[in-house]
Amino acid sequence: MGQNMINLKTKTPFLSLIFLLNIALVTSRHGFTSRFHVYIIDNLPPNSKLTMHCQSHDDDLGYKVLYPNDEFNFSFNMKLFGGTLFFCHFWWNDQSITFDIFNNSIAGNCGVIDGDHLECYWKVQEDGFYFGARRNPPPDYEKQHDWNQYYFTIRENIKFSFCSFIFLLNFGLSSCKSPFSSIYTVYIIDALPSNSKPLTVRCQSKDDDLGYKNLYPGGEYHFSFKENFLGGTLFFCHFWWNGKNIIFDVFNNKIDIYCGEVELLSNDRNHECFWKVQEDGFYFAPHRNPPSLYEKKHDWPTTLA
């Protein structure tokens, strides 16, 4: 472990304070404003495609596609005790992750180059994400994050770290509202045996009644809505088929985090959730395919004789 290396994974506010002091030391050596250069280096295996999207509170650096050995860099000035935070979302194969690419604790670990410039390196590898203070000679790059399976979203963590960031800036005065909202689309797929009776569905939220829909085997129905940063939307549906009926939530705060993320190329943070209705019950998946994603969540109630 390099002399500079501090465990970036620490989360306690007290330690963040130490990191802030750390930056204060660095910046006082080099003036009151430092310029940070952040490099993201794609060290993934040949023929792979990395998609990334980095953002700060004020800046959206947009979606970038990197191929092996490509790199992406950005730089910015940070004042003494600056609270600059950049987080990036990465997608590769069927994996994805979001984490802080730059925050106060990282700032304290970046390498000092001439004058007021500091540099920070992230290497993206098959086995995860490595941080280093210098490009050359190879510093001790240290692993900070593993890839996550695409389907387990970690948006809860982003919510958390984004809120703590706002909290840090405003010293708790903020209500932690963010400009971000997502569009969610809930799909209901009729996968009942062919030639079976129509499935009747009626979905409602606190404010909306989407009305009665009849679906036939192979058919589907979907609806979309905007969910703000803090969530809170709930939709429940009533299903009738073959003399049975059931009501359950198709979307709420708990289901929310299992919905899949879609469309990497626009600035909307969009999500999808799938419910498949079968003879033996109701199955949920974060994406339409593959079928192995579907997990049974509800049975049809047994009919009373």
Ligand SMILES: *[C@@H]1O[C@H](CO)[C@@H](O)[C@H](O)[C@H]1NC(C)=O
């Ligand atoms: C800062 O970023 C690092 C690396 O992504 C992360 O491990 C750490 O939890 C972050 N610190 C805070 C306070 O969020």
Ligand SMILES: *[C@@H]1O[C@H](CO)[C@@H](O)[C@H](O)[C@H]1NC(C)=O
């Ligand atoms: C940073 O990226 C730009 C392209 O976006 C490139 O022109 C520049 O050379 C890069 N800087 C360094 C120091 O690699």
